[in-house]
Amino acid sequence: MKPFAAQSYYELLEISASASAAEVRGAWQRLTRMYADDQLALYGLATPETAAALRKRLLEAMEVLSDDELRSMYDEELGLPPRDPAREEPEASQLEMGELLRGADHSVASTHPRVAFTWSEPAGPPVAPPPPPGFVPPSTGAATPRPSPSAPAAELPVPVAAPFSPVAELPVPVAAPSAPVAAPSAPVAELPVPVAELPVPVAAPSAPVAAPPRAAEAERLSEEHALSMLPRASPVPAPAPRASAPPPAAPERPRMPELAPDTEYNGELLRKVRTALGLSLAEVAERTRIGAKHLENVEADRYDQLPATVYLRGILMSLAKELRLDGLKVARSYLLLVERIRSKG
Amino acid sequence: MSEEATKVIPFPRRRSPGPGTARARKVIAVGGGKGGIGKSLVSANLGIALAGRGATVVLLDADLGGANLHTCLGVGQPTVSLSDFINNRVARLEDTIVPSGIERLGLIAGAHDGLDAANPRHAQKTRLLRHLRALDVDYVILDLGAGTAFNVLDFFLAADLGLVVLLPEPTSIENAYRFIKTSFFRRMQGLTDPGVAEAMSVVLSGRDPTARTPWDLVTRLRIDNPAGATQLEMLLGGFHPWLVVNQARTRADHDIGPTIAAAWKKFFGLELGYLGTVGHDDAVWMAVRARQALLTTAPSSAASLGVMRLAENLLALDR
Ligand SMILES: Nc1ncnc2c1ncn2[C@@H]1O[C@H](COP(=O)(O)OP(=O)(O)O)[C@@H](O)[C@H]1O
Numbered sequence: 097m098k099p100f101a102a103q104s105y106y107e108l109l110e111i112s113a114s115a116s117a118a119e120v121r122g123a124w125q126r127l128t129r130m131y132a133d134d135q136l137a138l139y140g141l142a143t144p145e146t147a148a149a150l151r152k153r154l155l156e157a158m159e160v161l162s163d164d165e166l167r168s169m170y171d172e173e174l175g176l177p178p179r180d181p182a183r184e185e186p187e188a189s190q191l192e193m194g195e196l197l198r199g200a201d202h203s204v205a206s207t208h209p210r211v212a213f214t215w216s217e218p219a220g221p222p223v224a225p226p227p228p229p230g231f232v233p234p235s236t237g238a239a240t241p242r243p244s245p246s247a248p249a250a251e252l253p254v255p256v257a258a259p260f261s262p263v264a265e266l267p268v269p270v271a272a273p274s275a276p277v278a279a280p281s282a283p284v285a286e287l288p289v290p291v292a293e294l295p296v297p298v299a300a301p302s303a304p305v306a307a308p309p310r311a312a313e314a315e316r317l318s319e320e321h322a323l324s325m326l327p328r329a330s331p332v333p334a335p336a337p338r339a340s341a342p343p344p345a346a347p348e349r350p351r352m353p354e355l356a357p358d359t360e361y362n363g364e365l366l367r368k369v370r371t372a373l374g375l376s377l378a379e380v381a382e383r384t385r386i387g388a389k390h391l392e393n394v395e396a397d398r399y400d401q402l403p404a405t406v407y408l409r410g411i412l413m414s415l416a417k418e419l420r421l422d423g424l425k426v427a428r429s430y431l432l433l434v435e436r437i438r439s440k441g
Numbered sequence: 442m443s444e445e446a447t448k449v450i451p452f453p454r455r456r457s458p459g460p461g462t463a464r465a466r467k468v469i470a471v472g473g474g475k476g477g478i479g480k481s482l483v484s485a486n487l488g489i490a491l492a493g494r495g496a497t498v499v500l501l502d503a504d505l506g507g508a509n510l511h512t513c514l515g516v517g518q519p520t521v522s523l524s525d526f527i528n529n530r531v532a533r534l535e536d537t538i539v540p541s542g543i544e545r546l547g548l549i550a551g552a553h554d555g556l557d558a559a560n561p562r563h564a565q566k567t568r569l570l571r572h573l574r575a576l577d578v579d580y581v582i583l584d585l586g587a588g589t590a591f592n593v594l595d596f597f598l599a600a601d602l603g604l605v606v607l608l609p610e611p612t613s614i615e616n617a618y619r620f621i622k623t624s625f626f627r628r629m630q631g632l633t634d635p636g637v638a639e640a641m642s643v644v645l646s647g648r649d650p651t652a653r654t655p656w657d658l659v660t661r662l663r664i665d666n667p668a669g670a671t672q673l674e675m676l677l678g679g680f681h682p683w684l685v686v687n688q689a690r691t692r693a694d695h696d697i698g699p700t701i702a703a704a705w706k707k708f709f710g711l712e713l714g715y716l717g718t719v720g721h722d723d724a725v726w727m728a729v730r731a732r733q734a735l736l737t738t739a740p741s742s743a744a745s746l747g748v749m750r751l752a753e754n755l756l757a758l759d760r
């Protein structure tokens with residue numbers, strides 16, 4: 097089991113890898129309400145910032161998992177087998193953000209316009225990708241979606257193991273701890289009371305705690321420290337040097353740029369690779385079904401005009417594939433740049 | 442506090458029932474951040490409910506400062522108590538068990554004679570726990586005192602099952618989180634690998650930029666200290682308190698237990714179970730006033746039913 101910042105989207109939303117788009121949406125709605133600022137249950141547990149960070153991740157998870165294309169890519173990143181399309185909901189990819197966000201937590205509502213894009217199905221078998229940033233390698237515990245020895249032979253695609261909360265009404269997909277604790281079987285179900293709004297207004301939490309009565313060491317074991325156990329938002333990557341060569345003026349089939357393992361894939365480089373392959377922007381747009389405008393912005397490194405990271409990742413992966421580059425590498429490298437610029441701004 | 446009193450009691454091995462016996466021999470501790478939240482009510486009536494289901498149970502009043510479990514059971518102040526054992530006036534813990542008036546349910550009354558018993562030394566705690574585990578019963582229920590003193594936490598952590606009682610109100614919820622966090626930290630002090638213990642204290646103090654959570658530390662240790670990683674992982678995974686919500690009045694109050702358990706897992710990645718909810722019920726204080734046990738005087742009251750559900754859930758954990 098991992099804290100939310102390290103959980104996969106499935107774990108975050110407490111759903112199985114085979115959940116339908118409707119289930120994804122339902123889970124997101126339920127959890128967003130559950131972790132609203134006025135929730136009594138959060139009193140003394142999470143600061144408003146931490147709760148907001150969680151809701152942001154929930155939103156991101158919902159955005160990705162309720163979009164067929166993004167979800168397929170994400171599954172591939174996780175190493176999950178492709179889903180059975182027969183079980184999928186038809187309107188899954190038609191999801192309207194406006195509808196989803198109605199009555200929800202607007203403080204974390206995505207301000208990015210929904211990107212109208214679909215891209216061609218990746219051909220060929222998925223290559224086992226390296227874990228993308230933000231994922232925790234499977235060795236950290238049984239909570240990773242990959243089957244681990246300590247997870248009792250669960251069906252492969254389910255990233256969550258048998259719950260052992262005695263509450264039947266809570267579909268908490270508690271990951272079986274890789275711990276020695278004898279996971280008890282689920283006891284009797286209790287009160288199927290539906291989620292009700294809590295009218296209790298709660299003052300901002302994070303009251304300091306009386307440290308345990310012990311010398312220096314125990315003194316630090318206060319509530320703030322407990323809260324500091326909480327992971328911060330996504331780690332800011334180490335800055336990488338920016339390539340600054342001016343764009344070549346001649347459009348005549350330029351040389352393929354050098355691509356070292358540590359090459360930074362900025363828009364300019366991507367454009368060079370494209371032109372070296374003799375592809376026009378329109379051609380790539382046509383093949384990837386990514387809007388030419390987006391491609392242009394990617395290549396021009398206009399980070400402020402790019403869509404939300406979750407969509408951008410998909411765009412970059414498709415584009416990279418068209419350019420015969422390693423999609424994960426390109427996406428990671430490019431997103432680092434974006435992140436860096438955005439966090440400065 | 443003396444050096445000795447702060448020593449951590451070794452984490453107990455869970456006993457598997459001996460051959461031919463069906464005994465769970467489970468030690469259940471009932472704790473919570475503060476006083477007056479129903480720890481004694483839950484302990485006493487949980488004991489009655491389990492005994493009513495055929496289990497043999499001993500209730501131990503471990504509230505070393507404010508023992509009153511006997512009152513919740515409707516028993517007068519017993520002549521023999523835990524202090525007799527702690528002060529070696531009685532050699533065996535069994536000899537301090539008095540009848541509770543309920544079949545299969547025995548009581549070890551709380552200490553009443555002053556500071557000494559309220560602050561047992563490490564050796565005394567260890568001896569008490571050893572004797573507790575040796576009792577030939579299905580369940581031992583420890584009714585803990587209020588607060589987060591190490592004496593309280595150590596009994597909580599030494600139990601096979603730690604219940605945290607809370608009320609659906611901000612102060613109590615805050616206290617419950619504090620209780621759970623502090624007992625978690627106390628548990629982490631039981632790490633025997635000095636390297637891991639040191640690394641963990643750095644993580645918990647928030648000074649380690651590479652490991653923000655205990656789980657990050659497990660990942661990192663895996664590389665150059667696999668044994669330490671495994672030890673830590675076991676310690677983390679084995680930390681699994683259970684919530685009991687008491688005095689629920691509204692529908693939302695009934696939801697709060699599962700929500701708290703889920704939120705704790707979400708934010709900390711640590712286990713927290715939800716055992717059940719007991720409703721607020723006038724039958725409770727009426728029973729207290731009449732100095733009768735709730736389950737005996739008002740077995741069909743809402744609060745009694747709530748306690749009985751707790752008992753069923755506990756029994757289900759052993760199935
Ligand atoms: N479910 C309940 N409904 C009504 N009153 C309750 C309930 N639980 C506890 N109380 C009241 O709270 C008082 C304190 O309970 P007690 O079990 O002694 O708390 P603790 O052991 O935590 O100090 C009881 O005497 C009773 O009057």
Ligand SMILES: [Mg+2]
Binds near residue numbers: 481482
């Ligand atoms: Mg009490």
